[in-house]
Amino acid sequence: MYRYTLGDKTFTFKNLAELMARATPARSGDRLAGVIARSAEERVVAQMCLAEVPLKQFLNEVLVPYEKDEVTRLIIDTHDAEAFAPISHLTVGDFRNWLLSDEATTEVLSEVRAGITPEMAAAVSKIMRNQDLILVAKKCRVLTAFRNQIGLPGHMSTRLQPNHPTDDVNGIAASMLDGLLYGNGDAVIGINPATDNVAQAIKLMKLMDDVIQSYQIPTQSCVLTHVTNTIECIEQGAPVDLVFQSIGGTEGTNSSFGFNLNTLAEAQQAAHSLNRGTLGNNVMYFETGQGSSLSANAHHSLDQQTCEARAYAVARHFDPLLVNTVVGFIGPEYLFDGKEIIRAGLEDHFCGKLLGVPMGCDVCYTNHAEADQNDMDNLLTLLGVAGCHFVMGIPGSDDIMLNYQTTSFHDALYARRVLGLKPSPQFAEWLEKMQIMKNAGQAILADSMPDAFRHSLAAPSRKSGGH
Amino acid sequence: MKKPAFITENPWQQLRSFTDARIGLGRAGVSLPTEQLLAFQLSHAQARDAVHFPLDLDAFEGVFVDAGFDAPIRLHSQAEDRMTYLQRPDLGRLLNEDSAERLRQCFDSPAPSFDLALVIVDGLSSTAVARNTLPFITALCEQLDSSKYDWTLAPLAVVEQGRVAIGDEVGELLNASIVLVLVGERPGLSSPDSLGLYMTWGPRKGLSDAMRNCISNVRPAGLKPEDAARKAFYLLDESRQRKLSGVKLKDRSQDDVLEHDSTSRSFLIRPLEDKSEKQ
Numbered sequence: 001m002y003r004y005t006l007g008d009k010t011f012t013f014k015n016l017a018e019l020m021a022r023a024t025p026a027r028s029g030d031r032l033a034g035v036i037a038r039s040a041e042e043r044v045v046a047q048m049c050l051a052e053v054p055l056k057q058f059l060n061e062v063l064v065p066y067e068k069d070e071v072t073r074l075i076i077d078t079h080d081a082e083a084f085a086p087i088s089h090l091t092v093g094d095f096r097n098w099l100l101s102d103e104a105t106t107e108v109l110s111e112v113r114a115g116i117t118p119e120m121a122a123a124v125s126k127i128m129r130n131q132d133l134i135l136v137a138k139k140c141r142v143l144t145a146f147r148n149q150i151g152l153p154g155h156m157s158t159r160l161q162p163n164h165p166t167d168d169v170n171g172i173a174a175s176m177l178d179g180l181l182y183g184n185g186d187a188v189i190g191i192n193p194a195t196d197n198v199a200q201a202i203k204l205m206k207l208m209d210d211v212i213q214s215y216q217i218p219t220q221s222c223v224l225t226h227v228t229n230t231i232e233c234i235e236q237g238a239p240v241d242l243v244f245q246s247i248g249g250t251e252g253t254n255s256s257f258g259f260n261l262n263t264l265a266e267a268q269q270a271a272h273s274l275n276r277g278t279l280g281n282n283v284m285y286f287e288t289g290q291g292s293s294l295s296a297n298a299h300h301s302l303d304q305q306t307c308e309a310r311a312y313a314v315a316r317h318f319d320p321l322l323v324n325t326v327v328g329f330i331g332p333e334y335l336f337d338g339k340e341i342i343r344a345g346l347e348d349h350f351c352g353k354l355l356g357v358p359m360g361c362d363v364c365y366t367n368h369a370e371a372d373q374n375d376m377d378n379l380l381t382l383l384g385v386a387g388c389h390f391v392m393g394i395p396g397s398d399d400i401m402l403n404y405q406t407t408s409f410h411d412a413l414y415a416r417r418v419l420g421l422k423p424s425p426q427f428a429e430w431l432e433k434m435q436i437m438k439n440a441g442q443a444i445l446a447d448s449m450p451d452a453f454r455h456s457l458a459a460p461s462r463k464s465g466g467h
Numbered sequence: 468m469k470k471p472a473f474i475t476e477n478p479w480q481q482l483r484s485f486t487d488a489r490i491g492l493g494r495a496g497v498s499l500p501t502e503q504l505l506a507f508q509l510s511h512a513q514a515r516d517a518v519h520f521p522l523d524l525d526a527f528e529g530v531f532v533d534a535g536f537d538a539p540i541r542l543h544s545q546a547e548d549r550m551t552y553l554q555r556p557d558l559g560r561l562l563n564e565d566s567a568e569r570l571r572q573c574f575d576s577p578a579p580s581f582d583l584a585l586v587i588v589d590g591l592s593s594t595a596v597a598r599n600t601l602p603f604i605t606a607l608c609e610q611l612d613s614s615k616y617d618w619t620l621a622p623l624a625v626v627e628q629g630r631v632a633i634g635d636e637v638g639e640l641l642n643a644s645i646v647l648v649l650v651g652e653r654p655g656l657s658s659p660d661s662l663g664l665y666m667t668w669g670p671r672k673g674l675s676d677a678m679r680n681c682i683s684n685v686r687p688a689g690l691k692p693e694d695a696a697r698k699a700f701y702l703l704d705e706s707r708q709r710k711l712s713g714v715k716l717k718d719r720s721q722d723d724v725l726e727h728d729s730t731s732r733s734f735l736i737r738p739l740e741d742k743s744e745k746q
Contacts, residue, residue, distance in 0.1 A: 028554045164486055171486035173733030177479060178490035206731035214736055332553045333652075351710035367514035367654045368553060368591050373507070394567075396489025396499075396507060403655030405511070408489075443497055449478045456735050457479060 051093030084115025145280025160185030249310025252298025290332030338375030592651030637669030
């Protein structure tokens with residue numbers, strides 16, 4: 001039981017999970033789950049109460065029972081007491097002060113990382129303002145590599161997402177070419193397949209591998225199919241660069257997605273055996289998003305942001321190249337409007353980075369959410385300042401397969417220009433060599449069709465009727 | 468008309484013949500040209516209107532009556548308005564008390580049983596419902612008429628502020644063996660009028676998605692209503708024969724496998740490089 005007295009009123013919270021939920025900035029998913037603070041006053045009182053909780057308490061009072069949940073077991077069993085030592089005496093409130101202080105340098109933050117649990121990260125984020133989330137995230141450094149390096153300071157990468165509603169090979173290739181010629185695609189070229197089976201996945205893997213090999217592009221490909229499908233693709237000899245899976249922060253969420261931690265370990269091992277990375281061996285690509293546990297009815301009465309932070313414990317265990325919070329995709333019953341989406345995006349990015357996860361963000365919204373392009377501009381800019389590893393790149397912001405809006409090729413160039421951010425160095429070199437982009441920092445594109453791609457326009461078009 | 472020099476057009480616009488994606492948009496500096504910016508805003512505005520405009524029930528009824536149907540029974544979910552609907556999916560799955568009572572009062576007891584109930588639900592796009600339900604139902608009725616079975620149809624029902632699962636409750640109260648829900652889908656930027664079809668055998672309150680079969684993207688520029696009717700009829704016929712729906716039925720139907728070439732080779736790969744291709 002947690003208690004807080006304010007004047008002549010005493011507020012009580014029955015356990016740490018309830019205290020965390022009540023302290024969470026308002027959002028529709030927590031209202032739907034019935035765990036939200038019942039008044040604005042109660043929310044701030046919960047935050048005051050949470051600020052007094054010692055970080056050690058999170059090791060004693062687990063939010064989801066150890067016996068019932070393998071994610072809790074992973075968090076507790078892999079907790080590094082030595083790394084935790086320098087911050088073990090802090091309360092949540094002083095953890096915020098410490099994170100913002102000049103003591104917490106990039107190096108120090110890397111050293112304590114393994115001592116921070118997702119619940120500690122979630123708790124402190126609840127009492128941080130947006131600028132705090134940005135400032136601390138910017139201090140965190142997480143570097144990963146496969147065929148290029150991702151996460152270097154001053155860089156921002158993009159996932160080229162050339163989805164097509166019927167997986168048409170030339171339709172996908174057209175979006176790929178558009179993206180490459182706009183300097184996008186250094187995080188990954190990643191397709192969400194319209195038809196989700198092994199044969200289709202292999203076809204799309206070959207399509208992307210052919211392009212990557214032919215043009216010697218220092219990037220990697222991924223088909224976002226179920227992890228068990230990708231394992232089968234590897235068995236059948238398909239050219240798998242990255243293994244994809246959507247993950248959540250409770251065992252129940254993950255079993256609703258049809259996998260467990262062993263499945264991920266098996267997949268990681270299978271991908272490692274192919275040895276396709278040239279600069280590094282980070283072979284996993286995970287996607288997450290607040291609300292997935294509630295949607296799977298596996299949230300154990302936790303707030304959705306705490307569940308989300310727990311997913312990063314799953315992610316960091318498998319050394320991913322990329323982790324992407326698909327923040328606005330789930331819809332307004334979880335994140336109602338631009339304000340809630342922006343807050344969630346910054347929280348996710350902060351928690352991920354603090355825990356050592358290579359965070360990117362699908363800055364996005366659906367047409368039934370109270371959000372628009374201006375909200376996306378705001379979040380993209382804020383995340384660019386915060387040092388977000390990557391965002392999506394899609395033609396004209398319009399995903400014609402998944403029916404939602406995310407950042408465009410143009411948007412990434414905007415962010416690079418106003419914030420002086422560069423693509424991954426190996427990719428930037430390739431862009432220059434291919435005459436696509438001069439001076440990657442200034443994002444100056446070539447005016448004409450680069451020579452190496454000129455031949456592709458000679459191909460006959462197949463689909464009739466035009467745009 | 469010649470574009471001013473400060474707009475850079477993309478020489479690969481012809482690739483739009485391969486895809487509806489917004490490729491080759493050109494740029495002003497690195498930003499979207501005004502024309503493309505406003506085209507996007509218009510699409511978004513239309514999608515927003517599809518979500519927020521209520522279905523005009525009088526006009527909707529008129530169209531059906533003119534086509535020779537009885538006026539649909541009007542029903543409403545427990546979500547009172549659109550804002551509640553968007554934040555409380557649970558309420559959109561349940562009929563309000565008035566509506567449930569109206570259905571119970573529909574027939575003298577014992578109530579007749581029907582082979583099929585068609586339940587129209589506004590969902591997330593009133594535009595989809597207004598444009599595409601009549602053409603689909605007309606085409607489906609032609610299929611049903613030519614069936615080897617005699618299909619008895621329950622009275623048409625239309626539900627406001629509803630989600631897919633509400634069809635199960637309506638179908639149950641109408642005493643129907645199969646319910647087919649026609650619902651406005653979450654509108655895409657380029658497809659504000661997309662209708663979804665969900666079929667359940669033995670509808671009753673509380674069934675899960677695993678019990679349903681879905682046909683998506685029914686609209687003139689997507690899966691045409693006539694083609695959707697053929698697919699729906701196939702599912703209905705199978706469901707009636709096998710007395711089931713959902714995952715078990717889907718396993719036998721190869722309907723949703725997309726037709727495609729087996730090749731993974733795109734126009735981006737030069738034919739000359741064939742020999743270097745790895746397996």
